[in-house]
Amino acid sequence: MKTETVRIGIVGGGLMGREMASAFARWCAFIDLPVKPELVAIADPMEGPRNWFKENIPTLELAAESHTEMLAKGNLDVVYVAVPHMLHESIYIDVLEAGCDLFAEKPFGINLEAAQNIQKAAEKNGRFVRCSSEFPFMPGAQAAFDYVKSGKCGRILEAVSGFHHSSDLDPTKAANWKRQSKTCGEIGVLGDLGMHAFHLPIRLGWKPEKIFAQLQHGYKERPDGRGGVATCDTWDNAVVHSYAPQEGEDPFVLRFEMKRLAPGATNTWFFEVLGTEGGVRYSTSNPKTLEIFERTDKQYWKRTDLGFEMPFKTITGGIFEVGFPDIIQQMWASFLMERAGLLEDNFSCVTPEEAVYAQQLYSEALKSQASQTQS
Numbered sequence: 605m606k607t608e609t610v611r612i613g614i615v616g617g618g619l620m621g622r623e624m625a626s627a628f629a630r631w632c633a634f635i636d637l638p639v640k641p642e643l644v645a646i647a648d649p650m651e652g653p654r655n656w657f658k659e660n661i662p663t664l665e666l667a668a669e670s671h672t673e674m675l676a677k678g679n680l681d682v683v684y685v686a687v688p689h690m691l692h693e694s695i696y697i698d699v700l701e702a703g704c705d706l707f708a709e710k711p712f713g714i715n716l717e718a719a720q721n722i723q724k725a726a727e728k729n730g731r732f733v734r735c736s737s738e739f740p741f742m743p744g745a746q747a748a749f750d751y752v753k754s755g756k757c758g759r760i761l762e763a764v765s766g767f768h769h770s771s772d773l774d775p776t777k778a779a780n781w782k783r784q785s786k787t788c789g790e791i792g793v794l795g796d797l798g799m800h801a802f803h804l805p806i807r808l809g810w811k812p813e814k815i816f817a818q819l820q821h822g823y824k825e826r827p828d829g830r831g832g833v834a835t836c837d838t839w840d841n842a843v844v845h846s847y848a849p850q851e852g853e854d855p856f857v858l859r860f861e862m863k864r865l866a867p868g869a870t871n872t873w874f875f876e877v878l879g880t881e882g883g884v885r886y887s888t889s890n891p892k893t894l895e896i897f898e899r900t901d902k903q904y905w906k907r908t909d910l911g912f913e914m915p916f917k918t919i920t921g922g923i924f925e926v927g928f929p930d931i932i933q934q935m936w937a938s939f940l941m942e943r944a945g946l947l948e949d950n951f952s953c954v955t956p957e958e959a960v961y962a963q964q965l966y967s968e969a970l971k972s973q974a975s976q977t978q979s
């Protein structure tokens with residue numbers, strides 16, 4: 605089998621930059637995958653992240669202080685960018701203008717206008733661009749998606765798609781760029797967690813209407829990490845209510861939940877669809893367990909534990925558990941396979957059109973919050 609090696613550079617060596625680097629480092633887990641990432645460059649103005657990459661990534665050729673230096677010297681095929689949201693637009697566009705393909709991070713620009721500008725730059729430069737959203741690669745999420753697509757729900761009555769965590773509940777946690785609108789975006793938690801909640805509904809072709817949003821702030825002040833106090837003004841929790849049209853039937857009730865103040869939750873991604881004939885429920889809180897509703901002579905919720913049922917086969921035993929690093933790796937396999945024209949029927953990452961559409965819905969939610977009426 606011929607394997608294509610793809611030269612990758614990362615801009616931003618923080619939480620997600622390192623997570624992606626570790627996914628590449630364990631690529632030997634894949635069986636017969638004809639694409640292979642080679643991480644050759646990092647760009648980050650901070651010495652700490654650069655040193656981490658120098659110490660841990662044997663294939664690294666370049667550790668640059670700026671993305672422009674990296675793009676000029678790196679001879680790169682693909683660039684993954686994981687930086688604060690106010691930097692997305694300019695850095696993504698520089699990557700595209702430099703002739704590289706882009707694996708972007710959510711929310712794909714600090715606001716709708718930025719997202720549209722990134723999409724235009726991708727089209728103008730003819731580059732392959734996708735945006736990160738890994739939770740749909742969980743076997744339970746894939747099974748739920750396939751179940752809904754099959755039509756087994758019958759007439760859909762209601763659906764909820766969400767993402768909860770509780771990292772912001774600790775008031776002594778120092779503020780970072782995610783806590784302020786100027787760096788995280790006016791959309792706040794909608795942008796921070798929205799892609800997780802909107803990816804599958806958008807992929808299913810659902811078009812939310814009559815959006816009514818309920819947004820909540822978190823703590824108004826936090827330690828700034830330097831002995832002072834920082835003002836925090838982003839939305840921390842968002843519940844977005846809507847109706848979604850379905851052919852030949854009344855619209856169904858569609859709700860999105862994105863919360864950074866969800867007591868007890870740690871990265872809980874969940875998706876539930878209820879219909880007249882069937883239903884499906886999945887949450888990463890019970891990461892192996894898929895629940896399916898059946899109506900025959902009686903009504904049943906059936907539970908099944910899933911194994912390591914991934915789109916791209918690995919050496920991992922079929923009954924083993926799936927975790928966050930695994931779905932990050934599967935998402936990258938999907939990105940690289942699609943880029944190589946080899947994806948076939950496998951699940952693909954968020955497209956620029958989907959990312960822009962999600963941003964349109966966040967804008968609608970902000971308008972609804974401002975007026976407290978349906979938009």
Ligand SMILES: NC(=O)c1ccc[n+]([C@@H]2O[C@H](COP(=O)([O-])OP(=O)(O)OC[C@H]3O[C@@H](n4cnc5c(N)ncnc54)[C@H](O)[C@@H]3O)[C@@H](O)[C@H]2O)c1
Pocket residue numbers: 615616617618619620621647648649650653670671685686687688689691709710711736737738796
């Ligand atoms: N897919 C996911 O599950 C997931 C999870 C967390 C964050 N994210 C997204 O990833 C992105 C980054 O978030 P994070 O949590 O990794 O942030 P982070 O704060 O941990 O890391 C950001 C890094 O960017 C660097 N940086 C700042 N300015 C830069 C510049 N001009 N050029 C290069 N590097 C620069 C910082 O020094 C830092 O190392 C955001 O878009 C965020 O929404 C995605």
